[in-house]
Amino acid sequence: MVCKFCGAPSAEGAMVCSACLGKLSGELVLREWSADPRSDVRSLGFRSACLRVGPSSQGEVLLGRGVDPYLLVERTLQSEDRSHLPTVLDHYLAGAGLGLHLMGDEQVPLRAKLRDLVQIPDNHDYQGERWGRALLRLGNLLAISARDASRLPLGEEGRRQAFAERAARAMDLYRRAGEVSELSEIARANLAMLRHWGGEHEAALNELKELANTEGVRVQLAKAYWELGMEDQAAEAVSSAEDIEGAILRLRRGCQ
Structure with a gap:
């Protein structure tokens, strides 16, 4: 394979070479x-701030x-x-x-x-x-x-x-x-x-x-179960949530 950035050869399964990979260091x-x-x-x-700026007779706006x-x-x-x-x-x-x-x-x-x-x-x-x-x-x-x-x-x-x-x-x-x-x-x-x-x-x-003695950690536990394909355990983890509907929506959001 070749690097999609510089065209140099890259490792198998990698679309970025080692030199360009170093450029990702420290990046979010x-x-x-x-x-x-x-x-x-x-x-x-x-x-x-931007929504507080309205019509003005001045030539510039100082925030x-x-x-x-x-x-x-x-x-x-x-x-x-x-x-x-x-x-x-x-x-x-x-x-x-x-x-x-x-x-x-x-x-x-x-x-x-x-x-x-x-x-x-x-x-x-x-x-x-x-x-x-x-x-x-x-x-x-x-x-x-x-x-x-x-x-x-x-x-x-x-x-x-x-x-x-x-x-x-x-x-x-x-x-x-x-x-x-x-x-x-x-x-x-x-x-x-x-x-x-x-x-x-x-x-x-x-x-x-x-640690699952608070609702936040119980949802985290359910998330981990869900991502591992353990849907029954995930449902059980959030079954005692005060906002059960909200917990289920949060559980499913962003999961692949």
Whole structure:
């Protein structure tokens, strides 16, 4: 086979050569359906800077500080006082469709800025639950990217390498988030989902069953069962959910 980018020979089953594969390092890889704009609450007009701009007699519009989530993230990063960064970052990621529980059906809008956001924990560290929540959401973003990268036509070794690189970064964020006692079980459950995607199905299921005392983890367990073709066990896992209809819809969404 030949590389679809440069035309050089590539390994069997791989549409990318080793040189071009290196260019994927550090890149976020998200499935095309993740670009669904409905997953972004700002597209509905919620605190959207662009929708607050109306007719003006001035020749230009200055947004200033504003309350738009990403404007706040960017301005906070540039400020000397970054104490509010955990709050605004958590707010932005939640609005972009990243929950605390890793499900695998998240529909995250494709934005160039996402790559910058996953670099934030490399240079900043805070205490408290709000920062832990932001770390969980960023870890989920990297975990989704790891799974989606592992499904690209990169050849067996290329897929394994792409998954391992992103999964390692996600695991580190889960570890840091797990140091917050209120979030430790969610971090463990998310790590179990990541291990499930990495092929450690039995260990992941055992971990999720041990943690399945909240509705979020029960849906994660059901997701793992469903992806393994164990539909009866998946249905049983969500049978005690308060919102049974919503749990079933979430269970089926994004599954192949």
